[in-house]
Amino acid sequence: xxxxxxxxxxxxxxxxxxxxxxxxxxxxxxxxxxxxxxxxxxxxxxxxxxxxxxxxxxxxxxxxxxxxxxxxxxxxxxxxxxxxxxxxxxxxxxxxxxxxxxxxxxxxxxxxxxxxxxxxxxxxxxxxxxxxxxxxxxxxxxxxxxxxxxxxxxxxxxxxxxxxxxxxxxxxxxxxxxxxxxxxxxxxxxxxxxxxxxxxxxxxxxxxxxxxxxxxxxxxxxxxxxxxxxxxxxxxxxxxxxxxxxxxxxxxxxxxxxxxxxxxxxxxxxxxxxxxxxxxxxxxxxxxxxxxxxxxxxxxxxxxxxxxxxxxxxxxxxxxxxxxxxxxx
Amino acid sequence: xxxxxxxxxxxxxxxxxxxxxxxxxxxxxxxxxxxxxxxxxxxxxxxxxxxxxxxxxxxxxxxxxxxxxxxxxxxxxxxxxxxxxxxxxxxxxxxxxxxxxxxxxxxxxxxxxxxxxxxxxxxxxxxxxxxxxxxxxxxxxxxxxxxxxxxxxxxxxxxxxxxxxxxxxxxxxxxxxxxxxxxxxxxxxxxxxxxxxxxxxxxxxxxxxxxxxxxxxxxxxxxxxxxxxxxxxxxxxxxxxxxxxxxxxxxxxxxxxxxxxxxxxxxxxxxxxxxxxxxxxxxxxxxxxxxxxxxxxxxxxxxxxxxxxxxxxxxxxxxxxxxxxxxxxxxxxxxxxxxx
Numbered sequence: 309x310x311x312x313x314x315x316x317x318x319x320x321x322x323x324x325x326x327x328x329x330x331x332x333x334x335x336x337x338x339x340x341x342x343x344x345x346x347x348x349x350x351x352x353x354x355x356x357x358x359x360x361x362x363x364x365x366x367x368x369x370x371x372x373x374x375x376x377x378x379x380x381x382x383x384x385x386x387x388x389x390x391x392x393x394x395x396x397x398x399x400x401x402x403x404x405x406x407x408x409x410x411x412x413x414x415x416x417x418x419x420x421x422x423x424x425x426x427x428x429x430x431x432x433x434x435x436x437x438x439x440x441x442x443x444x445x446x447x448x449x450x451x452x453x454x455x456x457x458x459x460x461x462x463x464x465x466x467x468x469x470x471x472x473x474x475x476x477x478x479x480x481x482x483x484x485x486x487x488x489x490x491x492x493x494x495x496x497x498x499x500x501x502x503x504x505x506x507x508x509x510x511x512x513x514x515x516x517x518x519x520x521x522x523x524x525x526x527x528x529x530x531x532x533x534x535x536x537x538x539x540x541x542x543x544x545x546x547x548x549x550x551x552x553x554x555x556x557x558x559x560x561x562x563x564x565x566x567x568x569x570x571x572x573x574x575x576x577x578x579x580x581x582x583x584x585x586x587x588x589x590x591x592x593x594x595x596x597x598x599x600x601x602x603x604x605x606x607x608x609x610x611x612x613x614x615x616x617x618x619x620x621x622x623x624x625x626x627x628x629x630x631x632x633x634x635x636x637x
Numbered sequence: 638x639x640x641x642x643x644x645x646x647x648x649x650x651x652x653x654x655x656x657x658x659x660x661x662x663x664x665x666x667x668x669x670x671x672x673x674x675x676x677x678x679x680x681x682x683x684x685x686x687x688x689x690x691x692x693x694x695x696x697x698x699x700x701x702x703x704x705x706x707x708x709x710x711x712x713x714x715x716x717x718x719x720x721x722x723x724x725x726x727x728x729x730x731x732x733x734x735x736x737x738x739x740x741x742x743x744x745x746x747x748x749x750x751x752x753x754x755x756x757x758x759x760x761x762x763x764x765x766x767x768x769x770x771x772x773x774x775x776x777x778x779x780x781x782x783x784x785x786x787x788x789x790x791x792x793x794x795x796x797x798x799x800x801x802x803x804x805x806x807x808x809x810x811x812x813x814x815x816x817x818x819x820x821x822x823x824x825x826x827x828x829x830x831x832x833x834x835x836x837x838x839x840x841x842x843x844x845x846x847x848x849x850x851x852x853x854x855x856x857x858x859x860x861x862x863x864x865x866x867x868x869x870x871x872x873x874x875x876x877x878x879x880x881x882x883x884x885x886x887x888x889x890x891x892x893x894x895x896x897x898x899x900x901x902x903x904x905x906x907x908x909x910x911x912x913x914x915x916x917x918x919x920x921x922x923x924x925x926x927x928x929x930x931x932x933x934x935x936x937x938x939x940x941x942x943x944x945x946x947x948x949x950x951x952x953x954x955x956x957x958x959x960x961x962x963x964x965x966x967x968x969x970x971x972x973x974x975x976x977x
Contacts, residue, residue, distance in 0.1 A: 333776070359776055365806065370765050370799035377769020380754060381703070383776070385769075401796075404759045405766070413747045413755035414738035415961035452962060475964035504969040551967040 309493040314486045317461035317494050318348050318424075321468035322386060324498065326356050332472060333378065335362040336371055336388030336424075345390055346426060346487060372398035372423060376406050379421040384472055391435075392427035392443040392481065399446070406477040407452035420475045422468070427457075428483040428521055428572050429610040430621040435484070436612035442521070442573035442604065447479045448549040448582070455550040456503050457481040459524040461492040463547055466501030474503065483521040490525060506553035508560060512540025515631045516560045518583055519570040520546045523622060527570050530627035539635045549579050557583060558590045565596035566634040570627055575603035597637035602630045641855050644862060648923045654695055654854050655914055655924070656932055658687040661712040662911050663933075663940045664721055665885075668728055668743070671944070672889045677729055680889040681744040683711040686816050688910035689849075689879035690786075691716050692857025693814055696865045697784055703752045703770050705763040705785040708744035709816065709883075713786070718751045721939050725947035732953040739953045761787055761794035764813060768800045771809035775871075782868045786814040789878075790821025792835045801876065805842035808873035812864045815876065816851060818883040823896035836878035844874045851879030852910040884909065 312320070326332045334349055340363035343350030353361040364371050368389060375387035389395040395402070402423065409419045429440025448455045454476055458464040464482070471478035509524070510531055519527040524545055531541035544560045546553070561567050567587055569580035580601045587599055602622050604610075610620045641651060661683050671677040683690065690712025697704065699718050706713045711724065719735070726734035728743045736747040736755070747755035754770070756763050767785035774781040787797065792815050804811045815835045819826050832838075839846025845867075849860045857879055864875035882905040886893040893902070918924040924932075 365799070365802055367799045367802070369796055370768070370803055373762060373765025373796060373799070374769035374772060374803055377766035377771070378773045379769070380766060381770040381773035383773045400759060401762060401765065404757050405762050408757075409755055410964050411962050412737055412741055412745070412757075413749070414736075414740060415964070416735075416747050416749040417755050418964045420964070454963075454967065502968045504967050551969050553969050555969070 309495055311491045312461045312494040313488050314461050314464050314482065314490050315346060315348055315488060317465040318468055318482060319350065320494070321465040321472070322349060323352060323355070325469055325472045326352065326360065329384065331382060332384045332386065333360045333362065334386045334388065335364050335375060337364055337366055337390045339363060339388050344388065346484070348388070348424070368394050368398040369401050372401035372406065375421045375423070376401060376409070376419055379419045380417055384420050386422045386424060386472065389423060389425045391439050392425035393438045393441045395423070395425055395443060402447070402453070402477070402479070403450050407450045410476065411452055418475045419477050422471045422478045422480050424480045424482060426482050426484045426487070428485060429617065430485045430522055430572065431614065431617040433485055433617070434612055435610065437609035440610040442571070444481055444549055445573055445578050448579060452477070453550055454478045454503050454548070455481070456548045457483070457520050458547050459483065459486055459490070459520055459522070459545060461490060461494045463501050465494055466499050467503060467547070469498070470500040470503050473500070478503065485522040486525065504548045504551045504553060506556040507545040507547060508542060508556065509545050510541065510543040512542050512564070514540050514564055514635045515566045515568060516542040516544065516564045517568045517570060517627065517631060518544045518546050518557065518560070521572055523570050523572050526622065526624045527627050529624035530631060533624060533628050534631055537632070539632060541631060546579070546583065552582065552586070554586050554590070557586055561587045561591040562594040565594050566637065567595070567599050568627070568631050568634055569599070569601045570603065570622060572604050572621060574606050575601055576606050578603055597634050600630055600634055602627060640859070644855070644859055646855070646858065650695065651918060651923050654691050655918055656936065657691045657715050658712060658854065658911050658914060659932065660721065660936050660939065661687045661690070661715055663936050664724055664943070665711060667940050667944055669885070669889065671728070676948070679742055681708045681742070682883065682885040682888070683709045685818065685882045685884035685905070685910065686851065687712045688854040688914060689816050689851035689857050689881050692854035693784065693861045693877070695858050696861040697782060700751060702782045702784065703754060703767070705754045705756065705767045705770070705783065706746055707756065707760070707763070707786050707788065707791070709788070710746065710786055711744070713784070714746045714748070714753055717753055719746070719748055719753070721943035722946050723748070725943040726950055729947045729950070730952070731947060731950040732957065733950050738957065760791035761796040764800035765796050765803070767811045768803040768809055771804065771811045772807060774810060775807070780869045781810065782865050783811045784814065785811065786816060788821060789815055789817040789819070789826050789835055790824070790829055793829050801839070801842040801874070804874035805844055808871065810868035810871070811874045812861065812868060813874065813876045815878045816881050817878055818881045820883060820897070822887045822891060834878055836876050839876040842874070844876065846876040846878065848878045848880060851881035852908060852913055854910070854914060882908070
């Protein structure tokens, strides 16, 4: 089986879906001739033509809004926000329109669209305040949306295909630092991975770590490091925030009684708060230590300077330290 | 005056247009009565806009062309085939209402079979959807036309600019109709924009912009017909600005005495488009007093029937709050199907 990076897996998913279904179109800034600023759509305009691979005006509200209209009239658009940070001009179209169209029409109008957004940063990315943000909490708050963030190439391909075939609007978040740094064997050809279920990446009896995005990989590195010290970690890949796989989250908490939630997004009102609430509601008496969050601090973003990048972003060493503390509690 | 014949309209069309305008007016009036009786919480009016609305929609093809109306467009949705019963079901928020089954406020029309697309309360957003719908139609080689409307207040929103920009670039079959009634609730048009006509902005998008007297359904129809022909032929979009006047407050929750004089409103009432069109049809010999009275009686009976039917229709059930949130039910069942 060929090894693929996360971005190659995303490319392949779009390529295969566009070949399979003529109603699939891609639109966004620079997605055509340039093949996307991250090259996710490299070669697609040559294969499918400029009517289906659309270089849009630099105006995000209309990228989302035009995609909604296309979805209302029989297409399955993939809208790319060049950076998740620039999705906010489209926020009204996503929250007031895409998310509620089906509900507000009492099931009359469907919006089968995917909004792909590269998000996140960390040391070496130098994306600064407006090319590094984690936006998942904003979207995961909205009923009517599905919000997924696969961290492995196999999932990225299978979940993007599932998202394109889904009849609801799906926010598909791609961590920029994982784009080329994560490789995995990915089968050629068709398969899907369902939107929703979390995946336990590693089982251990002492501490449970919940994460997603690039920090999931840092969490797995931390778990490997701790193994040498005799601390065994369960690591849960929370690859969907909406819906949230409460069952897997609760079972994994019961397994160890010590839970650590890791994400890059600002700590307050982040996805970790929801995961902690689920554990508090459904697994409190199985806990042997207070719930711990290790997340981005409450500042507007990851600063440009390397010092800021390192200070902002949790890494394997900090995750290991937090897990170690929990194990000893 | 009798240029309607040159437009291909028949006397029957004219009677149909008048009847639809009158039906919109009478339904709207009944809604105010129901509201003031305490039987319904909210009205948003079409009064004063009927000629612009029916004149536009008369040039569209029912069930084929899309309409993305705004909340005043009762005349449009009636022309496209919504029935008085459906309108009143939505007005009372009943479960059977086609637009939302009681989820949305009145005036937020939706009717998938008639290709009337669900609308929001955030203004101008639907114009961008219209561009996407037009793009999809063109991609498949269909000659479908897309109508979308908004007030001169909403015309100031960025989404209108973005939608028209797309329509210009791709020559999309979209007809943008601005119903300029001079007030965005209380704020006059002169505080909304520095120019006189919204339609002048069309030049910036590379397609024609026309202003028409929105009190004259024939003039509006003529402008719309040209726009529809252009759109069907693949020549692109048109912006039509219909100058109208809102004869009621913004909604049942508004009091317009704080921002416009009674003299102004009274003067406008004398130019009521429904009355003007009745006068004109008499002059043209299309209708006489007797037929006008008969039409009014017929329309009033329809409004009575619709009101009675909708008043008795059942409300949604509490459990409907959770239903139809996702079209593809999530695999792990967290789709809001269960009561918290």
